[in-house]
Amino acid sequence: xxDGEAILTAFAKRLERRFPLTxxxxxxxxxxxxxxxxxxxxxxxxREGDRPKFCSFLISGLLFxxxxxxxxxxxxxxVHTPGDLVDLQNILxxxxxxxxxxxxxxxxxxxxxxxxxxxxxxxPNIGKALWRESMIEASVFREWVANVGRRDARARTAxxxxxxxxxxxxxxxxxxxxxxxxxxxxxxxxxxxxxAVHVNRTLKSLQxxxxxxxxKRSVAISDWERLRVVGDFTSNYLHLGRG
Amino acid sequence: xxDGEAILTAFAKRLERRFPLTxxxxxxxxxxxxxxxxxxxxxxxxREGDRPKFCSFLISGLLFxxxxxxxxxxxxxxVHTPGDLVDLQNILxxxxxxxxxxxxxxxxxxxxxxxxxxxxxxxPNIGKALWRESMIEASVFREWVANVGRRDARARTAxxxxxxxxxxxxxxxxxxxxxxxxxxxxxxxxxxxxxAVHVNRTLKSLQxxxxxxxxKRSVAISDWERLRVVGDFTSNYLHLGRG
DNA sequence: CGAATCGTTGATTCAACTCAACGCGAGTGG
DNA sequence: CCACTCGCGTTGAGTTGAATCAACGATTCG
Numbered sequence: 001x002x003d004g005e006a007i008l009t010a011f012a013k014r015l016e017r018r019f020p021l022t023x024x025x026x027x028x029x030x031x032x033x034x035x036x037x038x039x040x041x042x043x044x045x046x047r048e049g050d051r052p053k054f055c056s057f058l059i060s061g062l063l064f065x066x067x068x069x070x071x072x073x074x075x076x077x078x079v080h081t082p083g084d085l086v087d088l089q090n091i092l093x094x095x096x097x098x099x100x101x102x103x104x105x106x107x108x109x110x111x112x113x114x115x116x117x118x119x120x121x122x123x124p125n126i127g128k129a130l131w132r133e134s135m136i137e138a139s140v141f142r143e144w145v146a147n148v149g150r151r152d153a154r155a156r157t158a159x160x161x162x163x164x165x166x167x168x169x170x171x172x173x174x175x176x177x178x179x180x181x182x183x184x185x186x187x188x189x190x191x192x193x194x195x196a197v198h199v200n201r202t203l204k205s206l207q208x209x210x211x212x213x214x215x216k217r218s219v220a221i222s223d224w225e226r227l228r229v230v231g232d233f234t235s236n237y238l239h240l241g242r243g
Numbered sequence: 244x245x246d247g248e249a250i251l252t253a254f255a256k257r258l259e260r261r262f263p264l265t266x267x268x269x270x271x272x273x274x275x276x277x278x279x280x281x282x283x284x285x286x287x288x289x290r291e292g293d294r295p296k297f298c299s300f301l302i303s304g305l306l307f308x309x310x311x312x313x314x315x316x317x318x319x320x321x322v323h324t325p326g327d328l329v330d331l332q333n334i335l336x337x338x339x340x341x342x343x344x345x346x347x348x349x350x351x352x353x354x355x356x357x358x359x360x361x362x363x364x365x366x367p368n369i370g371k372a373l374w375r376e377s378m379i380e381a382s383v384f385r386e387w388v389a390n391v392g393r394r395d396a397r398a399r400t401a402x403x404x405x406x407x408x409x410x411x412x413x414x415x416x417x418x419x420x421x422x423x424x425x426x427x428x429x430x431x432x433x434x435x436x437x438x439a440v441h442v443n444r445t446l447k448s449l450q451x452x453x454x455x456x457x458x459k460r461s462v463a464i465s466d467w468e469r470l471r472v473v474g475d476f477t478s479n480y481l482h483l484g485r486g
Numbered sequence: 487c488g489a490a491t492c493g494t495t496g497a498t499t500c501a502a503c504t505c506a507a508c509g510c511g512a513g514t515g516g
Numbered sequence: 517c518c519a520c521t522c523g524c525g526t527t528g529a530g531t532t533g534a535a536t537c538a539a540c541g542a543t544t545c546g
Binding site (some may be wrong): 067070073132193243 | 316341377387388392393485
């Protein structure tokens with residue numbers, strides 16, 4: 001575990017953004033054991049019904065979480081960028097209620113549930129950071145309910161572009177104006193409750209109006225402010241500050 | 244605070260369903276100070292942008308939480324029945340990202356944030372129960388994303404009927420087969436991402452097929468199993484067991 | 487009794503879906 | 517090296533589920 005320390009330091013810094021940590025808290029995190037795991041594109045990290053024993057911290061690549069409904073339709077409920085904790089909820093929930101799958105090749109660090117739990121209660125700042133992390137995630141889900149429930153295809157799509165850009169930037173992964181998104185149009189549709197065909201048309205219309213620029217499997221935001229307005233996006237629900 | 248003890252006992256029992264508590268945990272909860280507050284129908288308990296200082300435990304009546312989007316549309320993101328903790332997330336999030344409003348006349352018990360937080364870390368079982376509570380809530384949000392994103396009006400409506408019935412029953416508020424729901428069709432629409440007119444037609448079609456029976460402002464489930472199938476409902480995401 | 491709110495129903499429109507065809511680049515194997 | 521497939525993006529034509537618009541009925545309440 002040569003680079004384990006670097007990974008755990010990144011993990012500690014992420015938590016530090018959620019709640020102030022002491023030097024002691026930092027040291028306790030860096031002392032955790034963790035095993036690195038590489039995942040291929042489309043591979044499942046977790047399936048509905050599983051009882052995972054580890055918590056996964058995303059190091060590189062993108063993951064997404066999704067549910068399957070009766071008619072075979074798929075709904076993506078979140079997209080994860082490096083620095084995210086992917087399955088914190090299973091610390092306390094037991095049986096997984098959805099799937100986690102790789103969007104691209106990805107690397108995760110896995111930490112045993114019981115160690116994360118022990119840390120949360122032996123070091124309250126860490127506990128608060130982790131709890132806050134899961135509450136922010138819940139806030140994002142609420143916004144997604146509103147997004148698919150009450151915005152049309154244009155606004156919905158613009159909103160997701162803004163959210164992903166903002167989260168990437170907040171995670172220190174580059175400026176929001178030029179980020180790229182390696183999702184297929186079908187995957188974007190499954191995240192937005194639209195069909196791939198309609199996503200294609202919607203993206204085209206956003207491009208024709210000069211809000212975004214597309215190339216292959218990526219999207220770059222060319223007019224942030226107008227995209228933000230079209231997507232009815234404000235970052236308050238991401239709770240990027242410390243409260 | 245004559246009946247404060249009874250209320251706090253109910254609160255403790257609710258948490259006990261989420262994670263096993265000791266006698267000491269119970270006593271610590273019952274020793275909390277709490278102030279009761281009565282709310283009129285449609286009154287706001289919290290608004291987006293507020294910084295609440297209390298945690299609200301719903302004693303009687305129904306509350307709902309919602310977001311407003313750019314075009315004025317409203318999306319209800321959850322409906323609360325007695326026994327629910329309505330704004331636990333603001334313990335750690337600071338600024339509210341949505342509104343909480345009364346559906347009917349309601350009574351809540353309010354407990355200061357800092358006392359709930361202290362209890363969570365001085366009594367880890369209580370902390371785990373509270374954390375688990377917020378993770379279950381997040382799971383319900385995920386299911387709602389899938390519901391509004393990938394199910395048609397019939398399934399969506401049936402699903403919500405099943406969920407509310409199941410949660411009511413799990414909270415000990417009566418059998419799921421005969422529960423009643425005092426929401427207007429407009430409110431149901433705002434929870435499902437539909438218009439009131441279409442909710443009216445959808446409910447009518449569910450009734451015509453013998454799945455539900457409507458009277459005034461309420462709905463009774465007459466064929467649970469078929470409604471469950473139509474709504475693609477399973478209770479796994481409610482995590483009713485202890486994990 | 488009148489006003490307000492909510493539920494009901496019909497007619498019409500529209501946003502998004504479905505179906506289908508074709509383009510295009512990346513592999514891949516003969 | 518080319519032909520082939522495969523996955524994905526693109527575009528058009530036609531359909532449909534849900535929205536919109538509008539009117540009217542039922543119930544409650546001051």
